[in-house]
Amino acid sequence: MDNSEVIISLKGLSFTYHDNKSHRPVLDDLNLQISRGERVGLIGANGSGKTTLFHLLMGLLRQTAGTIEVFGEERRKEKDFREVREKIGLLFQDSDDQLFCPTVAEDVAFGPLNLGNSQEEALAITREVLKRLGLEGFEDRLTYKLSGGEKRLISLATVLAMKPEVLILDEPTTGLDEDTVERLTEILRGSDLTYLIASHNRDFLSKTTDIIYRLGRGKLTSPVS
Amino acid sequence: MHIDNFAAGDSLLHRLDPRVKIVVAVLFSVVVAVADRYSCLATAVCLSLTLLFLARLSLREVFLRLLVVNAFIVFLWLFLPFTYGGEKLFSIGPLDATREGVIYALLITVKSNTIVLALIALLATSPVVTLGHALSHLYVPEKLIHLLFFTVRYLQVLHLEYDRLRDAMRIRAFKPGTNMHTYRTFAYLIGMLLIKSFDRADRIRKAMLCRGFHGKYYLLSHFELQRVDVIMLVIMMLLVSGMASLQWIILK
Numbered sequence: 001m002d003n004s005e006v007i008i009s010l011k012g013l014s015f016t017y018h019d020n021k022s023h024r025p026v027l028d029d030l031n032l033q034i035s036r037g038e039r040v041g042l043i044g045a046n047g048s049g050k051t052t053l054f055h056l057l058m059g060l061l062r063q064t065a066g067t068i069e070v071f072g073e074e075r076r077k078e079k080d081f082r083e084v085r086e087k088i089g090l091l092f093q094d095s096d097d098q099l100f101c102p103t104v105a106e107d108v109a110f111g112p113l114n115l116g117n118s119q120e121e122a123l124a125i126t127r128e129v130l131k132r133l134g135l136e137g138f139e140d141r142l143t144y145k146l147s148g149g150e151k152r153l154i155s156l157a158t159v160l161a162m163k164p165e166v167l168i169l170d171e172p173t174t175g176l177d178e179d180t181v182e183r184l185t186e187i188l189r190g191s192d193l194t195y196l197i198a199s200h201n202r203d204f205l206s207k208t209t210d211i212i213y214r215l216g217r218g219k220l221t222s223p224v225s
Numbered sequence: 226m227h228i229d230n231f232a233a234g235d236s237l238l239h240r241l242d243p244r245v246k247i248v249v250a251v252l253f254s255v256v257v258a259v260a261d262r263y264s265c266l267a268t269a270v271c272l273s274l275t276l277l278f279l280a281r282l283s284l285r286e287v288f289l290r291l292l293v294v295n296a297f298i299v300f301l302w303l304f305l306p307f308t309y310g311g312e313k314l315f316s317i318g319p320l321d322a323t324r325e326g327v328i329y330a331l332l333i334t335v336k337s338n339t340i341v342l343a344l345i346a347l348l349a350t351s352p353v354v355t356l357g358h359a360l361s362h363l364y365v366p367e368k369l370i371h372l373l374f375f376t377v378r379y380l381q382v383l384h385l386e387y388d389r390l391r392d393a394m395r396i397r398a399f400k401p402g403t404n405m406h407t408y409r410t411f412a413y414l415i416g417m418l419l420i421k422s423f424d425r426a427d428r429i430r431k432a433m434l435c436r437g438f439h440g441k442y443y444l445l446s447h448f449e450l451q452r453v454d455v456i457m458l459v460i461m462m463l464l465v466s467g468m469a470s471l472q473w474i475i476l477k
Contacts, residue, residue: 086437092428097429100429100432102357114441144377144381
């Protein structure tokens with residue numbers, strides 16, 4: 001993949017949580033490059049820093065050392081990350097964190113409206129994305145009354161509605177039944193997005209990604225086949 | 226969870242535009258709350274019973290709701306008749322109950338039940354979310370509406386979290402009693418819920434930031450006034466003003 005465009009480049013990334021008593025290094029001199037069209041999987045023990053890595057990438061946390069380059073520019077400040085968030089979509093581990101609007105349509109339209117689309121455009125995008133994910137007719141459902149699987153898929157819809165160039169999925173299969181995992185696999189395989197998935201589900205990762213890294217002791221180790 | 230218990234249904238009041246219902250409910254409650262003439266209050270009782278009839282709700286459920294309200298009112302009956310000055314009506318031991326005190330307690334009882342019945346018939350027949358949308362179309366400040374929506378949305382989540390913690394306590398054979406162990410355990414439970422809500426609020430903020438949140442929150446639902454909405458609005462407003470005129474205009 002040498003000739004393709006590198007869109008995410010992390011160099012010497014370190015992060016330490018400062019609790020009252022302990023200094024717990026989570027990421028230690030981590031390096032990662034992702035090129036357009038790459039589908040990357042990430043495995044690692046609980047607490048190995050997968051979520052931390054994603055939050056650093058989205059600018060929700062600040063690294064203690066190292067650089068984050070996204071779309072060819074170094075990102076340091078909150079302002080730099082605004083553009084990152086418009087182009088990279090992050091699916092949270094817990095869908096209840098992601099779905100906060102009263103109705104499904106409002107939640108899916110939230111991102112497009114923030115990007116400056118009109119109400120009509122946002123609604124059109126909402127309908128189109130829901131249709132693409134096979135979730136027609138969910139528009140007026142109340143978000144808190146959805147089942148776990150429905151919540152996950154609607155969350156994915158809210159992220160896809162922003163038309164991201166890169167998708168980051170944080171343990172997307174946790175708590176889902178086989179059918180929903182199957183649906184998610186189909187959706188991902190059918191998309192042409194660049195994406196990065198953290199999961200404990202090896203089978204799911206091997207079906208959806210081309211390359212799998214292991215995160216341990218704060219570093220990424222060579223691809224697992 | 227009792228949210229939206231009465232919201233399912235197909236009665237005239239269920240189908241009515243929520244904005245109409247909110248406007249009528251607010252005016253009705255204000256008039257009943259300040260009125261003190263029997264003619265006005267009697268009309269109000271009739272009106273709220275009619276509304277309840279129109280809403281076709283399960284009377285048993287409505288009665289259970291009223292029980293909750295009246296549990297508070299019992300306390301008024303314990304104190305008001307004996308503390309309000311006036312003509313002596315009867316006495317229990319050294320305590321004298323006054324006629325004015327009893328009438329006052331009675332007024333409060335009638336008023337609160339009337340208002341609650343009208344609110345159940347008018348407001349509980351719409352889902353909370355719809356009411357929120359309607360309020361925003363009635364120009365209630367955005368921040369209050371958002372507060373309402375976040376509360377409704379996460380009350381459910383917190384309630385589930387509470388249930389999970391309670392179950393976790395129960396499967397390890399926790400039995401509440403009147404002892405230090407129980408108090409401490411409940412304190413842990415509440416503390417845990419507080420911390421969890423705090424963490425969740427933080428994660429929600431992050432999720433919102435990731436989707437380009439910059440301080441504006443959008444609502445989509447729009448209502449259209451139908452002919453029946455306008456007709457009902459006019460009828461109910463006339464009835465409420467008639468009721469008000471019994472209080473303020475017609476002389477004794």
